[in-house]
Amino acid sequence: MASFLQWSAPLLAIMLGAPALAQPAAKPIVISALKLAQDDVIPTANDWLALPDIRAKDAALTTLNVTSMRYRGLIEFAGLKGQPLMTPFIMVDGVRKPFANLSWTLKSYWIPTATMQSDGLRASITYVTPPDSHAAIIRFQVTNISDKPINVAPGMEVGWGATHRVTYSPELLSGKRTQSPTPIDDNMEVFNYSTDDTQFAWGFGYVGSKGDLHTGDDPGVTARHEAVIAPGQTLDVHYLIGVGLEEYSAAYAMRVLNKRIDRYGTDGVIDQAAAAFATHTRHVADPQLDLLMNRNYLFTTSYAWGRAIDTEQFIGVTSRSNRYYVSAAFWDRDAMIWSFPALLDTDPARARDALAYTLGVQGHNIGIHSRFINGVVLEDGLETDELVAPLLALHDYVAKTGDTSLLAQHREVLQHLVQHLMALQDKKTGLFETFQDSADEYIKKPFSVYDNVLVWKELNNLAADSARTGNAALGRRYGAAAIALKAAIMKYGVASGAPGAGGPIFAKQVDGTGADFGEDPPGSMMKYPTLGFIAQDDPLFQRSYKWLHGGGYPYAHANTPYGLPGNYRLPSSTAWVIADHLRLKAGRALALKILKTSAWDGGIITEGIDPQTGKSFSGNAFATAAGYVAHTICAVYCTDHGGDHQH
Numbered sequence: 001m002a003s004f005l006q007w008s009a010p011l012l013a014i015m016l017g018a019p020a021l022a023q024p025a026a027k028p029i030v031i032s033a034l035k036l037a038q039d040d041v042i043p044t045a046n047d048w049l050a051l052p053d054i055r056a057k058d059a060a061l062t063t064l065n066v067t068s069m070r071y072r073g074l075i076e077f078a079g080l081k082g083q084p085l086m087t088p089f090i091m092v093d094g095v096r097k098p099f100a101n102l103s104w105t106l107k108s109y110w111i112p113t114a115t116m117q118s119d120g121l122r123a124s125i126t127y128v129t130p131p132d133s134h135a136a137i138i139r140f141q142v143t144n145i146s147d148k149p150i151n152v153a154p155g156m157e158v159g160w161g162a163t164h165r166v167t168y169s170p171e172l173l174s175g176k177r178t179q180s181p182t183p184i185d186d187n188m189e190v191f192n193y194s195t196d197d198t199q200f201a202w203g204f205g206y207v208g209s210k211g212d213l214h215t216g217d218d219p220g221v222t223a224r225h226e227a228v229i230a231p232g233q234t235l236d237v238h239y240l241i242g243v244g245l246e247e248y249s250a251a252y253a254m255r256v257l258n259k260r261i262d263r264y265g266t267d268g269v270i271d272q273a274a275a276a277f278a279t280h281t282r283h284v285a286d287p288q289l290d291l292l293m294n295r296n297y298l299f300t301t302s303y304a305w306g307r308a309i310d311t312e313q314f315i316g317v318t319s320r321s322n323r324y325y326v327s328a329a330f331w332d333r334d335a336m337i338w339s340f341p342a343l344l345d346t347d348p349a350r351a352r353d354a355l356a357y358t359l360g361v362q363g364h365n366i367g368i369h370s371r372f373i374n375g376v377v378l379e380d381g382l383e384t385d386e387l388v389a390p391l392l393a394l395h396d397y398v399a400k401t402g403d404t405s406l407l408a409q410h411r412e413v414l415q416h417l418v419q420h421l422m423a424l425q426d427k428k429t430g431l432f433e434t435f436q437d438s439a440d441e442y443i444k445k446p447f448s449v450y451d452n453v454l455v456w457k458e459l460n461n462l463a464a465d466s467a468r469t470g471n472a473a474l475g476r477r478y479g480a481a482a483i484a485l486k487a488a489i490m491k492y493g494v495a496s497g498a499p500g501a502g503g504p505i506f507a508k509q510v511d512g513t514g515a516d517f518g519e520d521p522p523g524s525m526m527k528y529p530t531l532g533f534i535a536q537d538d539p540l541f542q543r544s545y546k547w548l549h550g551g552g553y554p555y556a557h558a559n560t561p562y563g564l565p566g567n568y569r570l571p572s573s574t575a576w577v578i579a580d581h582l583r584l585k586a587g588r589a590l591a592l593k594i595l596k597t598s599a600w601d602g603g604i605i606t607e608g609i610d611p612q613t614g615k616s617f618s619g620n621a622f623a624t625a626a627g628y629v630a631h632t633i634c635a636v637y638c639t640d641h642g643g644d645h646q647h
Contacts, residue, residue: 033105035599048306051136092150109295129273206240284638333438433446447492573594578591582595
């Protein structure tokens with residue numbers, strides 16, 4: 001076996017120098033109507049704060065969160081037991097009424113507005129998280145559509161009941177929850193979480209309105225803005241949310257955002273935010289598919305990535321919403337194979353940040369099952385697809401942008417990755433081993449066929465990189481290694497014995513003497529044509545496809561209206577498999593039907609949907625998978641620059 005320096009040479013031999021990344025073209029601000037069930041939620045966020053669960057039924061904000069390196073995940077501020085953190089209301093002639101029977105729209109796919117009409121009024125509430133701000137706007141607009149003056153008071157009930165640390169599940173923190181007026185402005189309250197000192201603070205601003213402070217152990221405020229509005233008149237009121245490390249930073253975040261509103265107007269600030277969010281979108285001619293794709297582009301942009309409030313580091317996670325059952329942790333595969341291509345589609349500079357974080361903070365444990373956001377191991381176990389994932393992403397990034405600066409910046413990590421990868425090759429079979437498969441499960445047979453196809457892909461990447469940088473001999477060596485690995489996959493990874501297959505098919509995992517058959521949805525064999533390993537019309541692939549979708553495979557979900565192959569652990573039609581089928585001639589029609597029929601999680605991609613009903617099955621608010629699906633939709637259907645147009 002060649003030394004690791006020989007194997008890593010093409011990564012390090014590319015000429016340095018990073019050209020300026022192209023700035024995204026200005027995109028129109030789109031207003032979209034949402035179809036939501038009463039129990040759905042609407043997320044929005046920026047890098048600093050996330051509003052993950054605005055309730056569709058009443059526009060209440062259940063929680064808000066920030067990301068913390070100190071606490072290795074999310075810090076979540078939640079309401080009193082069984083209650084939201086913030087609940088909007090409107091008083092009409094002295095009678096308090098909830099927001100109800102709402103219709104929802106999105107501006108630039110990301111800024112939600114709820115509207116209701118009753119009692120001679122049309123009232124709306126909008127949540128806005130302007131990019132680069134440590135604060136958010138809650139805007140009320142109330143229009144009198146009657147023929148007489150009406151006494152109104154839109155307002156917000158704020159009650160802080162708990163602080164949680166979230167990595168996978170919310171864990172109650174036992175520090176003190178206190179509130180006080182901000183030290184710099186009137187009509188603002190700061191809510192502090194403290195132990196020996198304030199660890200985090202968030203604030204609520206009601207400038208120009210009245211606030212009644214709550215008494216007792218649970219901090220809170222009831223804010224309202226009283227006015228008499230004439231027929232045809234509109235009352236425009238806003239409240240603010242700010243976050244920071246302590247009293248001053250949370251308060252000043254609100255002050256600065258309020259001054260921006262003073263300078264540009266509320267409409268101006270919202271339009272600026274909408275224009276910024278629009279740069280993370282693409283275009284599909286089908287309006288329904290366009291909405292699904294772009295909401296999930298923005299969801300992966302803002303919920304799989306963000307910044308830690310306490311260190312300001314760029315970070316990556318499975319999801320910044322605790323609605324996802326393994327939220328706020330890091331997987332190389334999830335980040336680099338699922339979410340990263342969506343960033344590269346919409347914002348190459350952000351894609352670069354994602355790579356730098358993965359190779360930097362996470363670099364010393366790449367390939368290990370899961371980690372905290374600070375790079376420390378959360379769950380042990382080597383997974384070869386995770387080990388190779390950053391290398392695949394780096395190749396795609398350099399190919400698209402021409403920016404090679406990360407190669408020198410992370411030289412030692414890249415050398416280690418290639419060395420580690422090549423050390424996994426079995427001398428007898430020529431295959432690369434793993435401890436766990438792409439569903440994070442231990443496998444006794446050590447060679448995952450899917451993982452080996454990924455390694456084959458990367459060997460070809462290294463061959464191309466070597467040739468491109470003038471090292472033809474090394475390029476030929478990598479090319480020969482790729483050819484040899486493909487031969488090993490075809491020798492050991494294709495086997496007979498699958499019940500009802502009618503001939504040899506791709507196995508799931510092998511050990512050189514035997515094979516296990518089945519599907520591994522996060523690492524599906526349906527992806528092999530997209531990776532360039534085999535043609536869709538090759539008899540071997542067609543036979544493997546037929547077996548997975550037929551009666552011989554127990555998780556085929558054959559003859560169900562929304563069924564695609566799963567497995568024992570993921571017995572649903574998963575997001576990855578749906579996306580992979582969208583690229584296949586044989587599976588595209590059903591995949592498109594599922595994408596457009598399922599409500600998903602209020603329009604946000606989930607882990608999977610029920611094969612019988614099309615309803616969300618598991619894994620709500622799945623930010624990295626959202627990127628995988630959005631990227632695939634664009635690769636097939638985008639009509640602007642960069643799509644594959646595989647119609």
